[in-house]
Amino acid sequence: MTDCKPQKQSWLSRAFNLTALQKSRLYWIDYLKGIAIVLVVYRHSLLGIQGSGELVPGYLESANMIFYSFRMPLFFMLSGIFASLSLRKRTVKQYIESKFETLLYPYFIWATIQITLQIALSGFTNSNRGLIDYTYLLYQPRNLDQFWYLPALFNAAVVYVLIKKYITRKWWLLLLIALAFYFLSPYLQRISMISDWMEFYIFFAVGDIISKMFFHERVQHFFRSPITFLAAIPFFILAQLFYLGNDMYYLTSAIMRGEFLFIAFTGCFTMIALSFMLQRWNVFKWLRIIGYHSIYIYVMHVMVAAFARTVITHFLDIHNVFVILFFCIAAGCIVPVLIYNLFIRDNFAWFLFTYKKRKKTIQNGPIAQSPFQATLS
Template structure:
């Protein structure tokens, strides 16, 4: 069975390795934040590990913009293969549907296990699924990506907006999102559309260049690495210390949106360079496996991490925050992959998508879903 979980199809396919590397980096940073905050909310550590909190703040600046940029990079290619209606249907099947399924699963389990988990859930939370996804832990991203993708597709195809027009609109929406945040105007799911639409448009703008293999030698250059490193270091240093000075992780993003834009894009560029370097040398291949399964990790990692933390703390009596963080992070990355592969093996593909799996030639994994570029 192990070969069916860790088959070589992913590594030997025609997929672009750097995409999986980049998504692998991004999803691990997401896991870090959610697991670390789950540990601190449980009252463990009492703030004695400042360096872990520092890392949590730094990672926050670029991980979600990176996801939206990578997704936007493929929208033009997808539109060349599918009609507008087909592509929107595809987005519903692979984004909105798993969002709905896993929201219900997680909320239900959190209500049933309310004595053991940090989340304080009730039947009211089911009503937040469409209006206030930010109140449902990690799930807001899938809903936001669906809304941004569909809006971008419709405005591109029906209104014939060009990429530069989309960028202008996206920038205006981004600045508006800062305004509503500062003035505590709760727009629910609309806020995430305002915040990330421009990043998606930027991905569309640079998608052709990112997919141009003749440019890979520049993207994977150590000179590029050395050029980006000081920019990344200085920008992250400022982001960290300014937010600490102002008592949170959101000050720069909300009150200095233009500066945050520069900081986040510098982080995205640096992570992309690292992904291309990993592709160039074909190392740390486990990260590609993680990146391939990033969607499936995303939907279930909070449940897995919470269960792992409860066992480690309540049963085994472990109180070391670094140890809890490492163990929970490993489990939160591995167990969702195993759950997904098990589901595929037994034909439970409907847990993750409304689209039936496409059979792959010479595949060692029966019924494996072939994920679209936006998700893996």
């Protein structure tokens, strides 16, 4: 008689949720989110080091600029790819409620936590926070470090779904509306709660528009081919050289904004092709774990990286930029995963990511899908 008693997970397996690697998932998605979130942690770790007064080599800043050109568009596009699939399982009302729970709720909780810590620990951080910063939660999330993304994705997703449901389903008209939002967004930057979703809405829209063909076997085979990735590399390099050479970070003209779209989509295409290659080779599995936990890393990494930088520079008196950057990135990616799996998932702090307490996951079988695993997809 077979013993069906659940086997207890090891501490390491539970801490990193290694059973996620055994789930029946599209691995390229986790690879893609893993790549994107590591680049996000790189950016904010580098900015923190610069803000602390350390001298950062120019090529590290150039790398940050390159990553910036496609990193956040990639998140929005990936979310758009799965929008229609999500709507097949939910009504529009249920879809909006789901997005509120997975995006806006953790936004308000974690942004408040970060602001409070930055005020309380102002002597050790680079931030200059005050009580006024709490008001930015409602209209100016761009002033709150990394948190702007969560309300921007919520707003973009809700507006897109409402337009597609009640106004038009024609792809070309959806694309024209997205282009109009994109080019109008600079005029509303004083209220980033509005301008942010308008600027990145187009990547969400394109993701949904291409989703109808994206999962066809012929398209999947195209991305699984090494030739696709190798062919994309020269275009990616040329696009990034053009981006760096023309100082396009601030996108001061409509022409530059149009050029940026080409650069961003080139970067997104290349990263998607790379993620399919990683899935094909089944290497760097740690990226899948990072990608699977990307939402938790996103909300916590600035606080964790700041703490790591403070310890390294103030207490260990280490000022080598590469050492600081390495440990900030490592801590920013790993510590949030540990915190979530050991103290939040199925534990006493569950309310930090959801207002609906869920049943405990099964430890030796398929794990119940957390609503946040699809947040950045």
